[in-house]
Amino acid sequence: MSKQVVFSNVEIREYPYVLGDNPACSSGAPLSIDWKPQDMYTRDIEMFEYTRKDSRKRKAPKVSVQRRAHILLSSGYSIDQIGAAVLKVDEIKKMRADSLKSTGLGDRTKMLLESTGRIPKDILTGMAGLLVVKPTKSTITARSA
Incomplete structure (x- = not known):
């Protein structure tokens, strides 16, 4: 007898963008997501699979400096806040x-x-x-007498 697990619904949570603090970004302000979701909804798994976009590649696409700034400004951050984050990231990079x-x-x-x-x-x-x-790699050959 085979055992199987079946899912009927998928719960989707959407998180808002926030100003990040990770200095690993190449330049500009880091972008992150908040801990609390802004929206949650449930979809039938079959409908979700039918309507979703192609699955993402393993590596997430890079977001340009301009796009990150636009996202943060649209999320309510001021230019001063974004600039302060950039200076903080640059200082951390310099210290490292x-x-x-x-x-x-x-x-x-x-x-x-x-x-x-x-x-x-x-x-x-x-x-x-x-x-x-x-x-x-190194190989050792033993000789017998």
Whole structure:
């Protein structure tokens, strides 16, 4: 006898945009979503699957600086609030860069490689992301007499 789970409805929650605090954005103000949903509704799963857009790719699309600013202004944030967030993010980025310089690139890279097996690309190229470092393969052949 096979067991199966069947879903009949899907609950959809929509969250409002808020001014974020993540310094990982390349430039401009970070965009985030609020913790509390602004809308919730339930749909029949069959109707939801029929009417939804194609599924997203694994990587979320990047939102341009101008688009983020427009979204935040439309959400009620002032230019002063957005500007303050940009300055805060830039300061955090500067502090991180200073910290990296003060610890020494070689020591930091060695520590990251030993702990994770990866080296952040921005250390090597100034770009965000990770570079996977694959260990070299060595083969030992035993000879019998």
